[in-house]
Amino acid sequence: MKDRILAIDIFRGMTIVLMILVNTPGTWSNVYAPFLHAKWHGYTPTDLVFPFFLFIVGTSIVFAYQNKKTNAGTYKKIAIRSLKLIGLGLFLGAFMLSFPFIKDFSEIRFPGVLQRIGVVFFFASILFINLDWKKLIGVSAILLIGYWLLMTLVPVNGIESTLDRAPNNFANWLDVKVFGTHNYKPDYDPEGLLSTIPSIVSSLLGIFTGLILLSKQKKKATILFGLGGSLLLIGHLWDFVFPINKALWTSSFVLVTAGWANVVLALIYYLTDVKKIEFGSIFKYAGANAIVLYFLSSCISKVMGLIKVGETSLHGWLFQNIYVQEFISLETSSLLYGLSVVAFYCLLAYVLYKGNVFIKV
Template sequence: MKDRILSVDIFRGATILLMVLVNTPGTWSNVYAPFLHADWHGYTPTDLVFPFFLFIVGTSIAFSYKNRTVDAKAYKKIAIRALKLIALGLFLGAFIIHFPFFKNFNEIRFPGVLQRIGVVFFFAALLFINLDWKKLIWATAILLIGYWLLMTFIPVEGVASTLERAPNNLANWVDVKVFGSHNYKADYDPEGLLSTIPSIASSLLGVFTGLILTSKQEKKTKILIGLGGSLLIIGHIWDIIFPINKALWTSSFVLVTAGWANLILALIYYLTDVKKIEFGSIFRYAGANAIVIYFLSSFISKVMGQIQIGDTSLHGWLFHRIYVHDFMALETSSLLYGLSVVLFYSLVGYFLYKKKIFIKV
């Protein structure tokens, strides 16, 4: 397409390949700190990756639905796409490689990355096609402020709420009560139910960026930089009373991650769409089939982790046979394994793109 904004495609592809990198180290026992999530409060570069993807989902919503007719057909398409994403996520959580090919019901994790993408896409798209930009600002503010009030002022079974990892943390308590044994951890889920509320705001902030990019505004780069810087400042100020936390997806976390997303996207936009400098094609190829690449990487990684070779898995066997050497730190070996996986899926993205195969979920 002539009017396609290359920077968005590059940003999307880079984000999905980063998701693959941080999800597939050689060994979780030896990973460089920037490629790990923060223990609880605070954030690392890795904590930016998933919110970046939800942000770009919102940007894509602004592109795809800006001029579409709001009718039953539009609602049906939105609902079907959301259900497909949720179904793929549940499949990943339940699949095992041996008969009967699915875990016992009590062992299946209900929340997950694809499930959250599906839910967030559904609500962000519905809000976008029904509200103008001013009402969307109010909706975003209500989601963020409302979540802050819920998390800090609602007691849990008569005990004052906390933002620490504890039974009287409202988000954790809701996850345990609703999902029981179906959480990622026994006491909480990083893609839990209550924390999905502010994650919708992550996507809505991406919607605003999409509206800026498709508008007739001049100096879009400066607008994105100003927006990104403002969100960063407000988010870090809010961090004082509502700590930045990915596991809880706090409102300050939403603002800070959207701030970084705008700043990075502004740089890519300036280089590719303004200055017409050609770079990042490999990311663009991956971005064209982002969900497919994420699903394949997760599925194949899961299969490799379950195939046994001696006393280890196929994943472990390949890692130790090819990447582990006496002259190299295990963290470096682990990173090289992850980069090899990224290279493989970059080639998959390239192949699909060149063959004009675009699988829309």
């Protein structure tokens, strides 16, 4: 794309690298707190990773569809890409290393990360090519406020709704009602049905950032810093009545994570596209095949967890025999394992990029 901005590629790559890192520790029993999700309300650096990716999906939509017309061909391409992402996600949810290579049907998880990316991409793209920025702001406000009212005012089975992890939490109740045993947890799914609605706004907010970057505005980095700070302030104020929560993808969570995304992207943009400081090439390589790297890392991680080596798995054997050492803590060993996995996929990303291999989903 002639208008390609280096900061976007680096930001996307950094996000996918962090996704792989937090998903593949040496052991979940020993992980440093910043690399774990918040138990319920609140957020950690790890909770920023997935919304960052949805945000950059929105930013990328601006550059990919800025001149697209609203015709059947465009809608078809958007729908096909969305279905591919959903299909890959469902495959990951069903994949097991045993005949016939799928779990028992009752254990298959229907929601998931790639499924949510597919759904969000579909709706964000359709909205972008049909509405101007003013109407997109209106849609975003309606979705966020509507979700807030829905989650706090609608009773569940005649019981006042709650935002705690409980049967009368409307989003959790709906996931169990619709998906039954096909959730991540017995009582809820962090990529559930109702919480997908506000996650669309995570991408729409990325679209606004893309429009700023594409505009002829001067001092774009300053504008993005200001926008990010404003979203952070509003999100943290909203937190008092609608707590920041990734599992529920609350409206305050949407604003806070988009705020941080703008701040981080503004910093990268200032360094790379304004000051022309060269850094982050490895992230650019990873960003070029982001979905492929995520999909492969998820598949290979599952395989390594299923291959038996003695009384443990291949994953467990490698961790225990290579990374666990008396002179370092288990948390450090666990982190080193994750960094080794990241190094492998960064190397793969480099090889693909230099070989001009770009696998588009």
